[in-house]
Amino acid sequence: MSKNSQNTSQSLGEFDLIERFFKRSSFSQNQSVILGIGDDCALLEVNPGEVVAASIDTLVSGVHFFADEKPFNIGYKAVMVNVSDLAAMGAQPRWLTLALTLPEVNENWLELFSQGLFQALDETGMSLVGGDTTRGPLSMSLQVQGTVEKDKALKRSGMQVGDALYVSGPLGGAALGLAYRLGKIAFNDENDGKAALLVDQALCLPKARWQFGLILKEYANSCIDISDGLVSDLNHLLKQSNCGAKVNLDDIPYHPAFNYLNFDLNKKWQYALAGGEDYELCFSVSQKNKEKLLNILRKENVKIFQVGEAVSGGMLSFYYKSKAESLKLSGYEHF
Amino acid sequence: MSKNSQNTSQSLGEFDLIERFFKRSSFSQNQSVILGIGDDCALLEVNPGEVVAASIDTLVSGVHFFADEKPFNIGYKAVMVNVSDLAAMGAQPRWLTLALTLPEVNENWLELFSQGLFQALDETGMSLVGGDTTRGPLSMSLQVQGTVEKDKALKRSGMQVGDALYVSGPLGGAALGLAYRLGKIAFNDENDGKAALLVDQALCLPKARWQFGLILKEYANSCIDISDGLVSDLNHLLKQSNCGAKVNLDDIPYHPAFNYLNFDLNKKWQYALAGGEDYELCFSVSQKNKEKLLNILRKENVKIFQVGEAVSGGMLSFYYKSKAESLKLSGYEHF
Numbered sequence: 208m209s210k211n212s213q214n215t216s217q218s219l220g221e222f223d224l225i226e227r228f229f230k231r232s233s234f235s236q237n238q239s240v241i242l243g244i245g246d247d248c249a250l251l252e253v254n255p256g257e258v259v260a261a262s263i264d265t266l267v268s269g270v271h272f273f274a275d276e277k278p279f280n281i282g283y284k285a286v287m288v289n290v291s292d293l294a295a296m297g298a299q300p301r302w303l304t305l306a307l308t309l310p311e312v313n314e315n316w317l318e319l320f321s322q323g324l325f326q327a328l329d330e331t332g333m334s335l336v337g338g339d340t341t342r343g344p345l346s347m348s349l350q351v352q353g354t355v356e357k358d359k360a361l362k363r364s365g366m367q368v369g370d371a372l373y374v375s376g377p378l379g380g381a382a383l384g385l386a387y388r389l390g391k392i393a394f395n396d397e398n399d400g401k402a403a404l405l406v407d408q409a410l411c412l413p414k415a416r417w418q419f420g421l422i423l424k425e426y427a428n429s430c431i432d433i434s435d436g437l438v439s440d441l442n443h444l445l446k447q448s449n450c451g452a453k454v455n456l457d458d459i460p461y462h463p464a465f466n467y468l469n470f471d472l473n474k475k476w477q478y479a480l481a482g483g484e485d486y487e488l489c490f491s492v493s494q495k496n497k498e499k500l501l502n503i504l505r506k507e508n509v510k511i512f513q514v515g516e517a518v519s520g521g522m523l524s525f526y527y528k529s530k531a532e533s534l535k536l537s538g539y540e541h542f
Numbered sequence: 543m544s545k546n547s548q549n550t551s552q553s554l555g556e557f558d559l560i561e562r563f564f565k566r567s568s569f570s571q572n573q574s575v576i577l578g579i580g581d582d583c584a585l586l587e588v589n590p591g592e593v594v595a596a597s598i599d600t601l602v603s604g605v606h607f608f609a610d611e612k613p614f615n616i617g618y619k620a621v622m623v624n625v626s627d628l629a630a631m632g633a634q635p636r637w638l639t640l641a642l643t644l645p646e647v648n649e650n651w652l653e654l655f656s657q658g659l660f661q662a663l664d665e666t667g668m669s670l671v672g673g674d675t676t677r678g679p680l681s682m683s684l685q686v687q688g689t690v691e692k693d694k695a696l697k698r699s700g701m702q703v704g705d706a707l708y709v710s711g712p713l714g715g716a717a718l719g720l721a722y723r724l725g726k727i728a729f730n731d732e733n734d735g736k737a738a739l740l741v742d743q744a745l746c747l748p749k750a751r752w753q754f755g756l757i758l759k760e761y762a763n764s765c766i767d768i769s770d771g772l773v774s775d776l777n778h779l780l781k782q783s784n785c786g787a788k789v790n791l792d793d794i795p796y797h798p799a800f801n802y803l804n805f806d807l808n809k810k811w812q813y814a815l816a817g818g819e820d821y822e823l824c825f826s827v828s829q830k831n832k833e834k835l836l837n838i839l840r841k842e843n844v845k846i847f848q849v850g851e852a853v854s855g856g857m858l859s860f861y862y863k864s865k866a867e868s869l870k871l872s873g874y875e876h877f
Contacts, residue, residue: 261637261639261671261672261685261687263639263640263641263672263673263674263683263685264641264674265641265642265643265674265676265678265683266676267643267676267677267678267679269678270676270677270678271676302596304596304598304685305598306598306599306600306641306683307600308600308602308681336596337596337598338598339598339599339600339683341600341601341602341605341606341681342602342605343600343602343604343605343679343681344602344678344679344681346643346678346679346681348598348600348641348674348683348685350596350598350639350683350685352596
């Protein structure tokens with residue numbers, strides 16, 4: 208927590224910003240927060256036997272979100288995108304620190320932004336425990352921390368040959384949302400633009416799969432969240448696990464909005480497999496644990512989708528209608 | 543850790559940046575780092591009975607450092623500024639996560655920046671455990687974490703009436719460094735510009751007082767790091783402790799470079815008390831613990847400077863040659 212706040216000459220100093228928009232009464236904070244906003248550091252008590260999982264991400268206006276995006280959505284998504292990293296570890300979301308860079312103090316913007324932020328914190332049971340505001344081009348960095356048992360944390364490196372390969376939900380919705388925003392696609396949709404609404408929600412108000420991650424850590428061998436598209440993220444799993452994989456394109460679960468588009472197969476695959484920002488989980492489960500996991504999920508009424516299996520070698524190959532298919536996908540790279 | 547890295551089409555993806563400049567072999571990492579760079583989250587084992595102290599700060603080019611500042615200095619200072627927050631809690635520095643926003647990939651800049659970063663990490667015994675790089679205007683957010691016993695963490699709120707009030711070292715050096723850079727001052731200095739060199743170091747390569755903080759946590763009642771100037775930061779202590787303070791201006795320790803300037807008293811006070819960025823500690827100690835602390839520090843050859851005492855009421859008052867002095871200081875506020 209920075210402390211640039213004598214507040215003598217100007218109407219709204221940093222301390223006011225934190226006090227006004229980001230401080231909650233200690234009553235509403237988790238018992239584990241020994242010391243939260245208002246000191247140099249936040250002090251966080253960790254449960255015996257549990258470790259801290261930490262992740263940091265920056266979102267820049269015009270790069271990660273539209274400059275005119277609703278501030279509620281920016282705040283909500285900023286949290287969820289980070290919680291998705293915790294979900295991929297099987298960690299229980301716990302604490303957030305926020306570094307917010309603003310070109311000016313816009314109280315209305317801050318009010319709505321903080322509402323979105325706290326909505327996501329409430330949904331995930333997290334506490335904001337520290338912050339820093341800075342003048343500069345609109346951007347923000349969020350560090351989330353969660354806890355998970357040391358020997359159960361889901362890693363990218365744990366995939367074994369023979370594992371079944373799954374995704375936790377339909378893909379391509381966020382990519383369609385982005386294309387719709389940019390005017391690149393239109394839906395054959397007579398239901399009051401229901402498809403447009405769905406893909407906009409997928410893009411702007413993603414739900415991180417942390418509750419599912421808490422189940423998964425008991426059964427899966429490896430896991431990653433799908434932020435850059437299935438192909439890109441699955442390649443990380445393969446590289447770090449020294450595995451290959453066969454993916455059956457027939458089994459990819461597509462976002463329902465694809466039903467309102469006349470895409471050819473290649474275009475559909477481009478959106479669903481390389482589009483990014485779905486924040487579903489991609490994971491592998493041993494044949495031994497597969498039935499146990501499916502039994503639990505049936506009881507919880509959670510659906511997952513097997514899309515392939517882990518094989519030896521480092522190659523990722525695709526099959527469609529039982530024939531090898533060489534995908535041509537455009538990638539996604541920040542630099 | 544974000545994962546935007548298929549690295550198929552471009553020469554240097556994010557993963558390469560992390561791998562090349564920020565990843566160290568697991569051998570060189572602290573044993574407590576169960577999982578560091580290369581997965582969705584870093585996993586950090588906390589010692590039994592200890593808690594995590596976390597702090598986040600953003601530094602923006604042109605706001606927090608000169609756009610043409612040496613990248614080594616930027617990296618070094620970015621860490622030290624954050625470690626200073628840990629020092630103020632009496633926490634042992636442990637882990638860093640870094641979110642770096644860059645307008646372009648400049649390998650030379652990154653090489654030097656990472657050298658400065660790791661120099662500071664090595665000096666403070668910290669490990670970089672996660673990171674994120676993003677394209678955008680040059681800025682960075684750093685989250686540091688340290689550990690400290692729950693009942694010994696130094697807080698801003700612990701000051702008691704009657705406490706002796708101290709600072710850990712000379713003040714005003716960084717403010718002089720900034721003024722010198724901006725061409726606002728010149729030194730009457732014939733020793734090869736030694737004063738200029740000293741203040742430039744004070745500004746660009748500050749040393750956080752974390753080792754001193756580890757001693758202090760055993761004895762002090764309250765503590766804050768002096769990032770915005772003594773008056774501003776002391777006011778935070780007073781507000782959160784419901785205390786007042788009397789400060790004797792005769793006892794302020796000044797940076798040696800003041801000897802090469804013809805400042806009048808008011809100007810000297812402005813620089814030393816409101817200049818900011820000294821990263822010394824301001825703290826209060828009970829009369830009972832005062833001698834114990836001084837004895838320990840004599841053995842360690844560490845000097846501290848009593849500048850006043852805590853009194854009842856919320857006022858901060860100043861004395862010079864035993865007379866009340868009403869200071870007129872220009873403040874410092876990011877917004």
